[in-house]
Amino acid sequence: MITIEGLQKHYGEIKAVDGIDLEIQDGEIFGLLGPNGAGKTTTISMISGVLRPDSGRITFDGLNIWVEPKKVKRNLGVVPQEIAVYEDLTAKDNLDFWGSLHGLRGPGLKTAVHSALERVGLQDRAKDRVKTFSGGMKRRLNLCMGLLHRPKYLLLDEPTVGIDPQARLAILDIVREVAVAGTTVLYTTHYMEEAQELCDRIAIIDHGQILTIGTLEALTRQSGESEVLKVVGSFDETAANQRLSGLPGLRLIRVEEGTVLAGIDATGPGLLEILPQVLESGLSIDDVSIQKPNLQSVFISLTGRELRD
Amino acid sequence: MAPLKIVLRDLRRMVRNPLRTALLFALPLMLAGIFALVFGGGSASEISIRVLVYDEDQGLVSRLLGGAGSSPDMDRRLDLVPVGAEGFDMMERGEASALVHIPAGFTQAYLDGEPAVIPIIKNPAERFLPQVVEEGGRIGAEVLSQGSRVFRTELAAIGGMTANSAFPSDLAVGSVASGVNHKLESLERWVFPPVINLETVTVKPEITDEGEGNGSTILGYFLPGLSMMGILFLAQSATRDILHDRESGLVRHLLTAPVSPADYIVGKCLSVLVISTLGFFLLVAFGIAAGVDWGPTSTVVALVLTASLAVAGALVLVSSLVGTERQADALSTIVIMVWCLIGGAFVPVSQFPDFLRPLAKTTPVFWAVDGFQKAMQQGADIAAVSTNLLVLGGVGVIFLVLGAAALRRRMAGGLI
Numbered sequence: 001m002i003t004i005e006g007l008q009k010h011y012g013e014i015k016a017v018d019g020i021d022l023e024i025q026d027g028e029i030f031g032l033l034g035p036n037g038a039g040k041t042t043t044i045s046m047i048s049g050v051l052r053p054d055s056g057r058i059t060f061d062g063l064n065i066w067v068e069p070k071k072v073k074r075n076l077g078v079v080p081q082e083i084a085v086y087e088d089l090t091a092k093d094n095l096d097f098w099g100s101l102h103g104l105r106g107p108g109l110k111t112a113v114h115s116a117l118e119r120v121g122l123q124d125r126a127k128d129r130v131k132t133f134s135g136g137m138k139r140r141l142n143l144c145m146g147l148l149h150r151p152k153y154l155l156l157d158e159p160t161v162g163i164d165p166q167a168r169l170a171i172l173d174i175v176r177e178v179a180v181a182g183t184t185v186l187y188t189t190h191y192m193e194e195a196q197e198l199c200d201r202i203a204i205i206d207h208g209q210i211l212t213i214g215t216l217e218a219l220t221r222q223s224g225e226s227e228v229l230k231v232v233g234s235f236d237e238t239a240a241n242q243r244l245s246g247l248p249g250l251r252l253i254r255v256e257e258g259t260v261l262a263g264i265d266a267t268g269p270g271l272l273e274i275l276p277q278v279l280e281s282g283l284s285i286d287d288v289s290i291q292k293p294n295l296q297s298v299f300i301s302l303t304g305r306e307l308r309d
Numbered sequence: 310m311a312p313l314k315i316v317l318r319d320l321r322r323m324v325r326n327p328l329r330t331a332l333l334f335a336l337p338l339m340l341a342g343i344f345a346l347v348f349g350g351g352s353a354s355e356i357s358i359r360v361l362v363y364d365e366d367q368g369l370v371s372r373l374l375g376g377a378g379s380s381p382d383m384d385r386r387l388d389l390v391p392v393g394a395e396g397f398d399m400m401e402r403g404e405a406s407a408l409v410h411i412p413a414g415f416t417q418a419y420l421d422g423e424p425a426v427i428p429i430i431k432n433p434a435e436r437f438l439p440q441v442v443e444e445g446g447r448i449g450a451e452v453l454s455q456g457s458r459v460f461r462t463e464l465a466a467i468g469g470m471t472a473n474s475a476f477p478s479d480l481a482v483g484s485v486a487s488g489v490n491h492k493l494e495s496l497e498r499w500v501f502p503p504v505i506n507l508e509t510v511t512v513k514p515e516i517t518d519e520g521e522g523n524g525s526t527i528l529g530y531f532l533p534g535l536s537m538m539g540i541l542f543l544a545q546s547a548t549r550d551i552l553h554d555r556e557s558g559l560v561r562h563l564l565t566a567p568v569s570p571a572d573y574i575v576g577k578c579l580s581v582l583v584i585s586t587l588g589f590f591l592l593v594a595f596g597i598a599a600g601v602d603w604g605p606t607s608t609v610v611a612l613v614l615t616a617s618l619a620v621a622g623a624l625v626l627v628s629s630l631v632g633t634e635r636q637a638d639a640l641s642t643i644v645i646m647v648w649c650l651i652g653g654a655f656v657p658v659s660q661f662p663d664f665l666r667p668l669a670k671t672t673p674v675f676w677a678v679d680g681f682q683k684a685m686q687q688g689a690d691i692a693a694v695s696t697n698l699l700v701l702g703g704v705g706v707i708f709l710v711l712g713a714a715a716l717r718r719r720m721a722g723g724l725i
Contacts, residue, residue, distance in 0.1 A: 048565045049564065069567070070567040073565065073568075074567050076565065078562065080562050082562070083558075084562035084563075086559070088322050088326050088329075089322055097314065097318045100314050101314060101563075101567065101568055102567065103567070155565075
């Protein structure tokens with residue numbers, strides 16, 4: 001189990017991570033979801049023993065990574081956001097080096113390298129220099145380096161940034177396989193779909209703080225909304241507030257010129273009654289879209305902003 | 310063990326990049342190669358100036374001049390090649406440093422006390438050697454001119470003798486000999502012995518058991534300085550990796566493995582040291598292949614090791630003080646060029662102006678070049694270059710410790 005208590009990191013006046021507490025159970029895929037700049041990378045850097053926290057405690061099965069770093073890191077695999085591989089070495093050279101750092105040698109290292117390359121589909125390119133790889137292949141090799149020594153804990157920091165959908169699916173499949181084999185996975189992302197598809201539990205982070213934690217079902221239920229309405233038209237903020245704020249069962253999440261985001265209360269009159277009232281509110285409406293509650297709507301209801309903002 | 314793995318990885322990267330590695334060695338090898346081609350691997354004393362002599366006069370004076378040029382001492386310096394009119398074509402083809410043309414009637418004009426001209430045609434493709442010939446010719450002309458003035462009567466008499474086909478009478482010869490003798494006697498006070506005796510002494514320290522180095526070759530003279538410059542650039546490239554690793558996130562990734570910041574820093578410092586040392590030995594081997602005698606092996610090995618330590622330490626320190634690869638490149642290039650220029654890598658420190666000489670000793674380049682030249686020229690053993698070794702080793706250790714501490718502080722501060 002990974003336990004994080006009171007984690008804090010400040011850069012001058014900026015609170016990058018502001019008192020995070022988490023418990024990640026053995027064998028689960030735990031997602032840390034948040035927009036860019038929310039504090040995900042700072043958090044994972046501290047958890048992986050690279051960045052020293054200002055305060056707080058991080059333990060892996062009771063071992064504090066900042067007290068016994070080498071012991072913990074032997075069981076830790078990290079896939080950083082950057083593609084951190086030596087491009088002038090071959091894929092095999094990179095893995096040989098990485099495996100040797102984790103104490104693998106001889107036939108054990110050879111077998112581990114072979115099976116890791118096979119797992120990410122790079123066995124045919126083992127002897128090619130990484131600089132000849134596509135972006136997706138480099139990402140897979142990056143992942144491979146984290147998996148090579150079959151770690152008990154795997155920390156992935158936005159491992160699918162900047163790659164094509166096919167490579168992304170391949171990486172997600174590998175993460176699932178690893179978790180099924182018993183590895184505890186901490187996965188940070190700003191892609192809502194990835195968190196929804198992959199993670200057993202999700203923590204939503206913004207401005208260095210955990211806003212909520214739970215399963216996908218629990219989080220969407222927690223928002224208390226059955227649907228989310230997005231209304232787009234030619235109206236100003238004041239008019240929208242005046243016309244829509246009094247409607248029963250409708251909770252305004254965000255109102256700005258030309259756009260309104262509003263949640264339909266699960267216990268209220270329901271969409272079929274509220275939608276006509278919205279359309280007849282007198283606002284000049286061009287488009288209305290209806291979403292089922294998801295992490296996006298949860299995030300919106302918690303922060304008033306969309307994940308991509 | 311992690312530091313050694315980092316060293317092995319860096320060496321493997323050099324092997325996987327033969328072109329990049331070759332380019333790193335290209336500059337010093339190219340410069341050394343040019344010197345080798347220009348001056349050859351032989352001794353500096355073997356340098357000989359090829360001069361074509363077109364003697365159209367074939368008279369007494371011209372033969373005397375030719376004889377003087379072929380004396381045993383001059384023979385080592387001058388390669389006098391008698392030629393005819395084809396000598397001008399040979400000069401066009403650049404086959405000699407200069408052509409000395411003694412025109413027809415030169416001897417007669419000289420004996421008659423008339424103005425005479427000896428044209429010297431210089432090879433424009435060469436800079437120094439034709440200048441040597443011209444200066445030599447100027448001195449010769451001055452001697453002949455003074456001789457003409459002092460022995461005017463006797464020379465006129467000799468001119469009269471040579472004009473006649475018959476042998477001169479004993480009385481005429483005796484009269485000339487007596488005249489010359491009389492003038493020499495009157496000049497004795499000033500000419501024999503000379504007023505000033507100039508005694509040149511070359512200080513030569515003790516010769517070691519390993520024998521005298523014979524590294525007094527032009528290539529050998531410049532190779533230590535060029536090697537230091539090459540190794541500085543090689544170390545610059547190796548330390549650039551520290552910044553590249555930092556900027557590309559490789560350091561952060563590495564620290565997620567069971568590798569401590571100290572492991573990483575020690576590994577990178579060792580890498581720079583090993584690469585610099587291997588590079589230095591490669592340049593030494595190149596010099597040997599080109600005929601350079603570096604001197605006693607033990608001295609050379611000790612100098613290579615300590616000079617590499619100083620170079621590695623200096624470049625690690627520079628890389629620890631800056632934030633980006635670009636800043637490191639700029640700063641380290643300035644350091645390298647200044648050290649090479651004032652350390653005597655290109656121009657001997659003895660040629661520096663007085664105010665600059667003490668500055669030379671503030672650079673590791675000076676201590677390395679000085680040590681190698683002592684080994685080459687005097688066959689100095691380790692004891693004889695102990696000051697050089699101490700300075701280089703001490704500077705290297707201090708720089709490495711300071712650089713490693715600065716890197717450690719940056720890592721602790723999250724800057725890496």
